[in-house]
Amino acid sequence: MFAIVSLFMIIVMVVVTGLTQALFFRQSIIDRESVIVGDLAKALALEHSISASHMAKYTDAEAIEHLSQGFGPLKQLSGTQRIKVFNRDYTIVWSDDSNLVGTKRTSHIDDLTRAMHGEIRAVLNSKESNGNILNQGTSTPESIEIYAPIFQSKLDKPNAEVIGVLSLYRSPLGLNETIRHGLYLLWAVIGATGIILFSALYKLFTLVYSRQKLAELRFTKLSEEHDRIVQLEKLSAMGEIVSEIAHQINNPLVGVINLTQIAERDPDISPKTRRLLAAIEKSGIECSDFVQRLLRLNQAARSEPQLVEVNELVRDTIAFFHQTIGKHHTVIFAESDSHVMILVDPVLIRHALFNFIHNAILAAPDKPVAISLAAEKHEGVSGYLLSVTDSGSGFDDEVAKKLFKPFFTTRQGGTGLGLSVAQFIAMKHGGVVRAKNLSGGGACFSIWLPSVTKP
Ligand SMILES: Nc1ncnc2c1ncn2[C@@H]1O[C@H](COP(=O)(O)OP(=O)(O)O)[C@@H](O)[C@H]1O
Ligand SMILES: [Mg+2]
Numbered sequence: 001m002f003a004i005v006s007l008f009m010i011i012v013m014v015v016v017t018g019l020t021q022a023l024f025f026r027q028s029i030i031d032r033e034s035v036i037v038g039d040l041a042k043a044l045a046l047e048h049s050i051s052a053s054h055m056a057k058y059t060d061a062e063a064i065e066h067l068s069q070g071f072g073p074l075k076q077l078s079g080t081q082r083i084k085v086f087n088r089d090y091t092i093v094w095s096d097d098s099n100l101v102g103t104k105r106t107s108h109i110d111d112l113t114r115a116m117h118g119e120i121r122a123v124l125n126s127k128e129s130n131g132n133i134l135n136q137g138t139s140t141p142e143s144i145e146i147y148a149p150i151f152q153s154k155l156d157k158p159n160a161e162v163i164g165v166l167s168l169y170r171s172p173l174g175l176n177e178t179i180r181h182g183l184y185l186l187w188a189v190i191g192a193t194g195i196i197l198f199s200a201l202y203k204l205f206t207l208v209y210s211r212q213k214l215a216e217l218r219f220t221k222l223s224e225e226h227d228r229i230v231q232l233e234k235l236s237a238m239g240e241i242v243s244e245i246a247h248q249i250n251n252p253l254v255g256v257i258n259l260t261q262i263a264e265r266d267p268d269i270s271p272k273t274r275r276l277l278a279a280i281e282k283s284g285i286e287c288s289d290f291v292q293r294l295l296r297l298n299q300a301a302r303s304e305p306q307l308v309e310v311n312e313l314v315r316d317t318i319a320f321f322h323q324t325i326g327k328h329h330t331v332i333f334a335e336s337d338s339h340v341m342i343l344v345d346p347v348l349i350r351h352a353l354f355n356f357i358h359n360a361i362l363a364a365p366d367k368p369v370a371i372s373l374a375a376e377k378h379e380g381v382s383g384y385l386l387s388v389t390d391s392g393s394g395f396d397d398e399v400a401k402k403l404f405k406p407f408f409t410t411r412q413g414g415t416g417l418g419l420s421v422a423q424f425i426a427m428k429h430g431g432v433v434r435a436k437n438l439s440g441g442g443a444c445f446s447i448w449l450p451s452v453t454k455p
Helices: 002-047 052-056 061-076 109-116 127-134 173-265 271-299 310-324 346-363 397-402 418-428
Strands: 080-087 092-095 121-125 143-151 162-170 306-309 331-334 341-344 369-378 381-389 432-437 443-450
Touching (some): 002 061, 002 121, 002 143, 002 162, 002 173, 052 080, 061 080, 061 162, 080 143, 109 121, 109 143, 109 162, 173 271, 173 418, 306 310, 306 346, 310 331, 310 369, 346 369, 346 381, 346 418, 346 443, 369 443, 418 432
Antiparallel strands (some): 080 092, 080 162, 121 143, 143 162, 306 341, 369 381, 381 443
């Protein structure tokens, strides 16, 4: 946008400057010519002693001779189209076209009058007015008409008196040629300056722009980094509190379960009491399971990184999943051919992956779950992406916003900790967790980990 606008402005600048300069050129050249013609009129009158009486009695043979000798040579001037000499009565007393002598023809009475008062006037005749001025009409399209005063030849008088006006019509062809050349040169210079200016500005702009972009990028990265740290802190703090509570609850809970089991062994209790004891034991075990899960959450806060082979890690997780959740669930893993080694805490990564697989199975219990491993860059850092894909119904936008919030769940009996813990684990490893719906239905949850191989 900037490039287009500035290029357009430079073009406008070049054209406008060219056009205004052309007018200025033309006027300066005409002014210069007028001054020369004025000097010429003065010199010729002096040289040939042309006097007021010659002007008045222009039909006399002596006057004709003086005037012809005086102004005749002007015919030799290049580009001269017409010469007229007016006396103070505005009558043409001499012309290169003898038919005009004795007439009062002029279209510029105003300029003629001013010339009579000692001023030099220059008029540029356009094509239309041309016929009138030149009277007989000529082949040239336009002309410059100069009115120069003719002074009394006696120079000893301080205020020499104007005795007539020399009117010279000249072809502007030469002038136009000069202007054209001047204009081309001017345009070339302005154009070159414009291009230099444009490229300098463009360079400056791109520099400023890229710096700005870089600063913005840095800022975004910083704020993302900040968000991650805040999230990490939140989860760490939450983990501490939860584990403290869990520990506090766990011991009495184990006591309750054990005591219930002991009480159940007593053969003398009534069937009703036995039923009640069984219900207490069941609730106690459920409670204990939940507490165990909470305790596992805190495990995520302590990580012990070691070099592990990812294929093996995934295989172990699947095996563990089959052991704990059920063998009938199909989990397909497309192993990578090469050995992929990463520096991670295998317990934590297994835990995160386990959560993904479990969620995937819960989303579509009878359908297979696919796990894939791929090398992928994240923000310019190379690493690996472990993805778990299911054939469930995915999640809607509302759920998407809260997926990673601790304790957010849409499932009956869900803890809402699977994804937040997985995210926490990823963050601890400098990685990220991603969730997306698949176009053909189902969801894909992945964990990206940087390929750090040295502690
Ligand atoms: N594979 C999935 N497909 C659809 N929704 C999912 C999937 N995995 C997780 N979710 C959504 O994210 C929520 C949070 O998941 P999670 O943190 O594992 O907690 P929980 O499994 O206890 O509900 C789930 O309740 C569910 O709404
Ligand atoms: Mg879950």
